[in-house]
Every structure is written in structure tokens, then in C-alpha cells.
Amino acid sequence: MTAPSLRAEALRAEINDHNYRYYVLDAPLVSDAAYDKLMNELIELEQAHPALITSESPTQRVGAEPLSAFDSVRHAVPMRSLGNAFDAEDVHAFSKRVFDTLHGAGMASAEEQVPYVAELKFDGLAVSLRYEDGRLVRAATRGDGQVGENITSNIRTLRSVPLKLKGDYPPVLEVRGEVLMNRQDFEKLNQAQQARGEKVFVNPRNAAAGSLRQLDPRITAKRPLRFYAYGWGEIRIVHNGQTELFGQESGSADMPCKTHAQMLDWLQTLGMPVNGSRKLVYGAQGLLDFYEHIGSTRTALPFDIDGVVYKVDSLEAQEVLGYVARAPRFAIAHKFPAQEETTRLLGIEVQVGRTGAITPVARLEPVFVGGVTVTNATLHNEDEIRRKDVRVGDTVVVRRAGDVIPEVLAPVLDLRPPDTALFIMPRQCPVCGSAIERPEDEAVSRCTGGLFCAAQRKQSLSHAAGRKALDIDGLGEKLIDQLVDSGRVKSLADLFTLTSDELAEYERMGRKSADNLVAALDKARTPSLERLLYALGIRHVGEATARDLARHFGSMDAVMAANEDALLQVHDVGQVVAASIQHFFAEPHNLEVIAQLAVAGVHASAPRQPSGSDLRLAGKTLVLTGTMPTWTRDEATRRILAAGGKVSGSVSKKTAYVVAGEEAGSKLTKAAELGVPVLDEDGLKALLGIS
The missing domain is CATH 2.40.50.140 (Nucleic acid-binding proteins)
Structure with a gap:
């Protein structure tokens, strides 16, 4: 082989490996810039030596010439749909049907011991990929289950789809799976569509389907589509020197896998992306537990799902259970309520x-x-x-x-x-009648009434009473509505003049509730400076900025007197935030409320200045995941920040520690991949010097 051909082969192998690590393992080793550098080198090499170009080269994902129409493809093994379960009763009925059949065949002795693979039900477009001698030769949509559309040119543009399989592959392999689009990619696509004055998509599924059915594959190549494998169609294996058919309807004792879970693992070794949110469970209760867990965490997924899928794990059991009409009897989709x-x-x-x-x-x-x-x-x-x-x-x-x-x-x-x-x-506020104006360079229109507006007053009081502000237990929205509507409370300071006698007269407020609220108000008279600053509801001042202001200035008077230059010295305070703070303290009615708070006995405690020994986490970034035994996430965050550390929402090489509790998610996996130390709550306490 010549030097250019050797280099081209090495580049293809390296790029394909990076694609595998990114799309299959979700553990990239190089930056986007480094990846692009390799790809550009290969493009230049193939342009200089056209004879080196192969159909499996990663440079060939840009899309072929437009088609006039899609050809039809008949599936060697039908792409069947699934029956649906909508509640626990349906799942129990499915579990009983499976057990009754397997028990009758002598393959199960207890319903709760039947193993299933529980997976995500992707909200995308089902496709079938056919590989012959390890190379992608055809891709098709589900269609009517028997005949689909040939979308090979479009599928070849997806970097998550291997053009050539890895490892020990069979002569023929049809991989079934879903093409979808991550929500974040969907938002970027719609922003780009809007900027060009083109049609925006309703949802990620709509975008994925529209992208995959483009007659011009060059358009598909520009769309951020992903593929996940979850099944198979026709498989031909070599047995005793002969090629034999293996499939869910034909079977073969010499197939290297005996279970559905093993098949998915095997597909992954071949280079196919298989989603990791799958689990081996037992019986109906195991299925329902998986459903509840995924339902409570689905919004954290990067893509949309509309349910979960249960499949009997044993391939032999699947053969026994067989099919009814257009659906398998060994699998069912448990749908979430429509979103x-x-x-x-x-x-x-x-x-x-x-x-x-x-x-x-x-x-x-x-x-x-x-x-x-x-x-x-x-x-x-x-x-x-x-x-x-x-x-x-x-x-x-x-x-x-x-x-x-x-x-x-x-x-x-x-x-x-x-x-x-x-x-x-409207030009006037529907609550107070003040003018509605839209500030320059802002997308949001605003009522100019300030705290004169009852709606803003109610929202401001609710914010101030919140757990992260003054934490006034018992002051709910309905009571705030009554206090403002009656004219008794016109500002935050008025809350601290309320008495048990008058509170007891309000709807749904008995003597005990009134006494408890007055006690909560008394407790709230000595908040930390950062909590009081946050409670004031200064625009652009969140918890972190309030904390930084308190630490930097040390008193309310100092914050109120600070000019722009002084404010810009505070960590993460820029010109917009500084201008908002100055504007707030320049308003006479805001200064009047602060003065009234002082008269009502509300005095912020000065922040404690930590000594050098207290700053044991200075310069370190920690990530919290899961539920800790005794500390809430807010409590853990507060203590980390007090020790000079930072709390991040994502794990990177710069992360010093990941603190993991029960039901820790993907952040724990990422920590293991990057070699980031993992602590439990006790480990965090030890790090903070708390016994």
C-alpha cells in the first residue's frame, strides 16, 4: 500500500472510532475541533487521490444527488407494531398471559420470576438497516410493516449509523431501531429555520420524520439525526459451513445469543448505538417499577419518549409465545399519558x-x-x-x-x-391600568405599575415568602391574595405588622394557623443579608448574585450606596445586573419599603467572613446527583459554597468531586468515565470537616 492509502486507512479507522465513542459509548475522547481536523485531513487526502475514496469512508456522509421518489422495499422479516398497555391492570394482564403460555410449555414456574427486558419507547421514526458482509447496503422505513420506503442515501448521512460493522459479524444482519432528534438539537434546528425564513417544526419527531424523508439527502446530512438500535429482522449465520437463516420466527441453536439482553449487547459490540436506559426485570411488579422510574425521570432524557417497552428476555420463550395479528405476544408498549x-x-x-x-x-x-x-x-x-x-x-x-x-x-x-x-x-395592564411598555432589545412587554400593581405585589410577596428567601411558613398564595385584595398588605414590610387576631379573621385561617404564621414572621425578622437581598426581588439578582453581593459589601447600606464601578467588582456582576441593582435602589418606593422593614424590626445579619481554614474547598468544583440521606441539595450546595467551592450541573475533567446519593443518574456514569472521585454524603461531610 502507498503512503497516502495507508494514511487514509488510518484516518478512517480513527474517525470511525471517534464516531463509535461519541454515538455509541457516549464517551468522546477528543474535542469537536480535533475531530474536524482529522476529517478535513481525510477530505483533502481523498480529493488529491480520488482512487482512495470508498463507499464506507466517513467523508461520504454528505449526501448523494437528490432522488425523484423513494423506491419500495419489502422487508424480509415484517416490521411488526406492538400492542399497548395504558395502566397497571393492562400490564398485569400481559404478565399473566405470558406466564400462562410459558407455564403450559414447562418454561416458567412462577409469574413473578419471568425475566423481561424493559426499554425506552422512542418517539421517532422506525427504520430497518440491512448489512451484508458487514456493509450497509439498504435502509428502509417501517411503512405498512411489509413494505417500506428505501431511504438508504439519507441513512448513510447519519454519523451514529456505522457504514461498516465492527468485530465478528454475520453474513446478513438487519438491525431495527429508531431515528430521532435530541430536544436541544431540535431547538437549534428551529432557530436556524426561523433565521432563514423557513418552516419551523412542531416537535422533534416531526423534525426527524421530515428530515429522513427528504428526497435530497444533502438536506438530511445537515439535520442532527441520531439512531438507536433495539431489535433485528433477518439474520443469516454460518453453521457447519452453511449459511442458515436466524430470526425471531425461525430460530437457530447456533446463534451466539440466547436472550434479548444478550442480543442488544451483541449489537453494541458490532458498533450499533444501543441506548443504555434498559433493565432486566422480573414479573409484573418489576415492569411497573421500571415504568414509574422512567416516568419520573423522563424529562431529564435528551430526547422524547412516549412510553416504555417490555419484552420477554428468553428468545426461546419468544418463539413459544409467537405472534397475534400484527403484534408479538412476547412484547408490549406501556404508554405514558399523551404529552x-x-x-x-x-x-x-x-x-x-x-x-x-x-x-x-x-x-x-x-x-x-x-x-x-x-x-x-x-x-x-x-x-x-x-x-x-x-x-x-x-x-x-x-x-x-x-x-x-x-x-x-x-x-x-x-x-x-x-x-x-x-x-x-394590550396597552394597559389589566390589573392596575398602568401602561404596558416593551423595553428596547427585549422580547417581553412589562407593566410599568411596579408595586402599585396588585398582581406584581402578590407575586413579589410570594417570592419573598419562599423557602430560598425569607422562608415564611404558612404564607401561601391564597392568603396573600386575601391580604392584598383587602388592602391590608401593600408592601413586604406590612407583613411584619400582622397580628394573630386579625389573621384569624381571614378565610381558612383559624387561631392556631394565625399563631403559627406570626411565629414564622418573627423568625423571619433576622434573615441573612443574602436572603433579604434575594427576597427583595431585584431584577436579575438570583440566589448566587445575592450571596455574592452580601459577601462583598457586608451590609444593606453598603449595597444600597454602591455605584456601578463598585458593583462591577462583585463576582459575576456585569453591567446589566449592576444597572438593575442601581435602578432598584433609586426608586423611592423601594427605599421606603426597606425603611419600613427596619421599623418593623427586620434586620439582616451580617455575613460571616470565613477564615482560611473554612475555605477548604476554595477553587474546587463539585457536582451533586441523586438524593442524600439527610441533606437536601440546597443544604449541600450552601455548605459547599460557604467553604469556598462551586457547584456545577455537569461533570467535566475540571470537576473535583461528584457527590452521589440514591438514584444517581448519568452524572455518576460520566464521573467513572472521566476518573472523577465520587463521594457519598459522609464523604462530603468529611471533606467539609463536619463530623
């Missing part, structure tokens, strides 16, 4: 936030989505309404993911009636 539904937009109103932000809110015909009945959904701001072209009277797509506030994603334009109405932002 997207359509309903009618009846009207658009506006809500006023703590800082005066005006948020348009959609009033909807009631619709059950994400496990609850939704009647209101956010529309974010005026620009979003214009971008999405949402109008009163439209049929709209509504999304609710986990505990996230429902939002209107898009109108269904094909169902738009002729009498829809455009939204016009």
Missing part, C-alpha cells in the same frame, strides 16, 4: 408577573394531556405568537411534559376557520 393533544384556542389573556412581565396565556377548550386536564397554556410572548402564527379560534397542538407548564406549540393550519383573530398586546 401532546389538539384542542381549540378560545381566547388569549395576559398575566402579570413579579417583575411586571406580561405573559400571554391561551384559554383552551379542556383537553386531557400529560395526565391532567389542561385549560390554560403559556404562549410565552408576543413575538412567539407571531412566529407560530397562533390565532384565537385555531385548533392548536398543546404540549405538557412532566411538571412543565403546558404550552401551545403550533396551530393546525388545515383546520383554521376563516374568522380567526390575531392577538394584539
Whole structure:
């Protein structure tokens, strides 16, 4: 081999290995810049020596010439759909059917001992990839299960799909899986689409399907698509020198894997990306436990799922169970409550936030989505309404993911009636009548009424009473509404003049509740300076900035007197934050509230200046994951910061320690990959010098 061919071969191997580590192992070894440097070298080498170009080269993922139409592909093994379970009763019924059949065949003695593989149900587009002698020769959509569309040119552009398998592969292998798009990539794609004045996508699944069915593969190549394998179709293996068919409907004693879990592991050794959120469980209770765990953590996943899938683990048992109609009897999909539904937009109103932000809110015909009945959904701001072209009277797509506030994603334009109405932002606050203005270079319009506005006053009081601010236990939103609406509380200081007698007169407030609230208010009279600063609700001043201000200046008077130059000396305070702080303390009514707080006996305690021995975590970054036995995450964060450390949300090579509790997630895995030390709560306490 010539020197150029040797170098090209080495570059392809190195680039393919980096693709494998990034897309399959989720453990990249090089930066994007270093990867691009290798790819550019290979491109230049192949351009200089065209004879070196092969169909499996990673440079050949840019997309072929456009197609006039997709050809049809008949699947060698049908791509079957799954039956659905919607509740625990359905899962128990599935488990009983499986056990009854296997018990009758002498393959199971107890229902709770039947092993299953529980996996994620991806919300993407199902595809089948056919490899012959280890090389990708064809890719097809599910279609009707028997016949799909040939999308080989488009699939070849996905870097997560190996063009050539690794290791010891069979003569023929069809890999079944899902093409999808991560939510973060989806948002970037829509931003780029919007910037070019092109159509934006409703959701990641819509974007993935649209990208994969482009007649021009060069467009697909620019879309951030990913593939995850979860099954197989036709497999031909070599047995006694002969090629034999292996499959879920034919079987072969010489297949190297005997279980579904082993098959997925085997596919991964061949270079196929297989998602790690899968688990071997036993019986119906194991299935339901997996469902609950994934349901409670699904919003932390980088992509959308719409349920989980249960498959009997033993391949021999799968053969015995067989199929009914178009679905296997050995597997079932347990669906989550729908996160997207359509309903009618009846009207658009506006809500006023703590800082005066005006948020348009959609009033909807009631619709059950994400496990609850939704009647209101956010529309974010005026620009979003214009971008999405949402109008009163439209049929709209509504999304609710986990505990996230429902939002209107898009109108269904094909169902738009002729009498829809455009939204016009009101010029006056619906609560106080003050002017609504939109500051320059901001997307959000604001009420100019300040604390004169009852809506802002209520939100401000609720914020100040919160656990991370003054922590006034017993002061809930309903009571705040009554206190403000009655005119008794006009500012934060007025709270500290309330008596048990008058509180007991309010709705749902008995004598004991009133006494407890007065006691909580007394306790809140001596907050730390950082908590009081945070409670004031200064725009752009969150917990961290309030803490930095308190440590830097040491007193409320010093913070109030600070000019821009002095404020810019505070850690992470820039010109926008400094201007916001100065503006707040320049407002007469804000100064009056602070003076009234002092009269009511509210005095912030000066922050303790830590000594050198206290700063034992100075310069170190820690990451918290999971649930600790006795400390909340807030408590652990506070103690780390007090010791001079920093708390980050992601693990990197710069992370000093990962503190892991129960149900620690992917951060623990990342720590192991990077060799970052892992501590439990006791280890953190020892690090802090706490016995």
C-alpha cells in the first residue's frame, strides 16, 4: 500500500472510532475541533487521490444527488407494531398471559420470576438497516410493516449509523431501531429555520420524520439525526459451513445469543448505538417499577419518549409465545399519558408577573394531556405568537411534559376557520391600568405599575415568602391574595405588622394557623443579608448574585450606596445586573419599603467572613446527583459554597468531586468515565470537616 492509502486507512479507522465513542459509548475522547481536523485531513487526502475514496469512508456522509421518489422495499422479516398497555391492570394482564403460555410449555414456574427486558419507547421514526458482509447496503422505513420506503442515501448521512460493522459479524444482519432528534438539537434546528425564513417544526419527531424523508439527502446530512438500535429482522449465520437463516420466527441453536439482553449487547459490540436506559426485570411488579422510574425521570432524557417497552428476555420463550395479528405476544408498549393533544384556542389573556412581565396565556377548550386536564397554556410572548402564527379560534397542538407548564406549540393550519383573530398586546395592564411598555432589545412587554400593581405585589410577596428567601411558613398564595385584595398588605414590610387576631379573621385561617404564621414572621425578622437581598426581588439578582453581593459589601447600606464601578467588582456582576441593582435602589418606593422593614424590626445579619481554614474547598468544583440521606441539595450546595467551592450541573475533567446519593443518574456514569472521585454524603461531610 502507498503512503497516502495507508494514511487514509488510518484516518478512517480513527474517525470511525471517534464516531463509535461519541454515538455509541457516549464517551468522546477528543474535542469537536480535533475531530474536524482529522476529517478535513481525510477530505483533502481523498480529493488529491480520488482512487482512495470508498463507499464506507466517513467523508461520504454528505449526501448523494437528490432522488425523484423513494423506491419500495419489502422487508424480509415484517416490521411488526406492538400492542399497548395504558395502566397497571393492562400490564398485569400481559404478565399473566405470558406466564400462562410459558407455564403450559414447562418454561416458567412462577409469574413473578419471568425475566423481561424493559426499554425506552422512542418517539421517532422506525427504520430497518440491512448489512451484508458487514456493509450497509439498504435502509428502509417501517411503512405498512411489509413494505417500506428505501431511504438508504439519507441513512448513510447519519454519523451514529456505522457504514461498516465492527468485530465478528454475520453474513446478513438487519438491525431495527429508531431515528430521532435530541430536544436541544431540535431547538437549534428551529432557530436556524426561523433565521432563514423557513418552516419551523412542531416537535422533534416531526423534525426527524421530515428530515429522513427528504428526497435530497444533502438536506438530511445537515439535520442532527441520531439512531438507536433495539431489535433485528433477518439474520443469516454460518453453521457447519452453511449459511442458515436466524430470526425471531425461525430460530437457530447456533446463534451466539440466547436472550434479548444478550442480543442488544451483541449489537453494541458490532458498533450499533444501543441506548443504555434498559433493565432486566422480573414479573409484573418489576415492569411497573421500571415504568414509574422512567416516568419520573423522563424529562431529564435528551430526547422524547412516549412510553416504555417490555419484552420477554428468553428468545426461546419468544418463539413459544409467537405472534397475534400484527403484534408479538412476547412484547408490549406501556404508554405514558399523551404529552401532546389538539384542542381549540378560545381566547388569549395576559398575566402579570413579579417583575411586571406580561405573559400571554391561551384559554383552551379542556383537553386531557400529560395526565391532567389542561385549560390554560403559556404562549410565552408576543413575538412567539407571531412566529407560530397562533390565532384565537385555531385548533392548536398543546404540549405538557412532566411538571412543565403546558404550552401551545403550533396551530393546525388545515383546520383554521376563516374568522380567526390575531392577538394584539394590550396597552394597559389589566390589573392596575398602568401602561404596558416593551423595553428596547427585549422580547417581553412589562407593566410599568411596579408595586402599585396588585398582581406584581402578590407575586413579589410570594417570592419573598419562599423557602430560598425569607422562608415564611404558612404564607401561601391564597392568603396573600386575601391580604392584598383587602388592602391590608401593600408592601413586604406590612407583613411584619400582622397580628394573630386579625389573621384569624381571614378565610381558612383559624387561631392556631394565625399563631403559627406570626411565629414564622418573627423568625423571619433576622434573615441573612443574602436572603433579604434575594427576597427583595431585584431584577436579575438570583440566589448566587445575592450571596455574592452580601459577601462583598457586608451590609444593606453598603449595597444600597454602591455605584456601578463598585458593583462591577462583585463576582459575576456585569453591567446589566449592576444597572438593575442601581435602578432598584433609586426608586423611592423601594427605599421606603426597606425603611419600613427596619421599623418593623427586620434586620439582616451580617455575613460571616470565613477564615482560611473554612475555605477548604476554595477553587474546587463539585457536582451533586441523586438524593442524600439527610441533606437536601440546597443544604449541600450552601455548605459547599460557604467553604469556598462551586457547584456545577455537569461533570467535566475540571470537576473535583461528584457527590452521589440514591438514584444517581448519568452524572455518576460520566464521573467513572472521566476518573472523577465520587463521594457519598459522609464523604462530603468529611471533606467539609463536619463530623
